Amino acid sequence: MADLATNVGSVRARIAAAADRGGRRADDVLLVAVTKTVDVARIQAAAALGLRAFGENRVQEARDKIPAVPGVTWHLIGSLQRNKAKEAVRLFGMIESVDSEDLADELSRRAEQEERVVDVLIQVNVAREPQKHGAAPEQAAALVTRVGGSPGLRLRGLMTIAPLLPDPEEARPVFRGLRELRDRLQGETGMRLPELSMGMSEDFEVAIEEGATMVRIGRAIFADRSQT
Numbered sequence: 001m002a003d004l005a006t007n008v009g010s011v012r013a014r015i016a017a018a019a020d021r022g023g024r025r026a027d028d029v030l031l032v033a034v035t036k037t038v039d040v041a042r043i044q045a046a047a048a049l050g051l052r053a054f055g056e057n058r059v060q061e062a063r064d065k066i067p068a069v070p071g072v073t074w075h076l077i078g079s080l081q082r083n084k085a086k087e088a089v090r091l092f093g094m095i096e097s098v099d100s101e102d103l104a105d106e107l108s109r110r111a112e113q114e115e116r117v118v119d120v121l122i123q124v125n126v127a128r129e130p131q132k133h134g135a136a137p138e139q140a141a142a143l144v145t146r147v148g149g150s151p152g153l154r155l156r157g158l159m160t161i162a163p164l165l166p167d168p169e170e171a172r173p174v175f176r177g178l179r180e181l182r183d184r185l186q187g188e189t190g191m192r193l194p195e196l197s198m199g200m201s202e203d204f205e206v207a208i209e210e211g212a213t214m215v216r217i218g219r220a221i222f223a224d225r226s227q228t
């Protein structure tokens with residue numbers, strides 16, 4: 001697990017340098033360690049290194065892992081089907097992938113039944129990739145209003161997944177687009193949207209320069225370089 005400590009240290013240093021370039025503090029960027037396909041022992045080791053937020057993209061895979069790693073916050077970062085809403089509300093502290101009014105309504109209803117309030121981000125398909133989930137940018141205002149008025153949900157901001165491009169610099173307009181959309185939506189709706197979840201292993205530094213407050217990083221933390 002020595003590799004894990006090295007990777008975490010290196011990712012943290014890169015986050016701090018990118019925050020510095022963007023004129024922000026490293027503490028203003030939450031590192032969400034993405035643990036899909038990663039086993040529980042390795043997740044526990046990551047938690048022991050001080051990581052406090054973890055992300056999974058499927059309820060089914062997260063079901064057994066989450067109870068084994070207490071004391072941290074779990075983020076759902078993958079698309080969610082309505083029939084898993086109840087379980088998602090029990091397992092996750094934050095759901096980053098809300099992209100329809102139907103899903104928002106179901107999550108709120110289930111959260112109220114569980115007597116919980118779940119933190120939520122609205123996922124926006126900024127790059128309009130046909131194969132990707134996420135609301136279209138022009139649908140975001142209605143969704144902000146809907147989630148903002150849902151008693152079981154606490155709207156915290158926006159999330160996007162940039163296209164995977166050979167040069168991370170090419171993703172910059174997507175990250176900037178999410179920030180500008182956030183600024184506009186705050187003006188139009190009067191809702192506060194402080195969180196921007198954007199940036200993964202390949203492009204998180206550019207995302208931070210453009211204002212990310214959360215980065216979702218899997219491979220840069222958990223890849224075992226001794227096997228490559």
Ligand SMILES: *Cc1c(COP(=O)(O)O)cnc(C)c1O
Pocket residue numbers: 034036057077078161200201202216217218219220
């Ligand atoms: C897998 C995944 C990540 C992490 O990707 P890496 O390239 O491993 O850093 C981030 N966000 C989402 C939505 C993912 O599914």
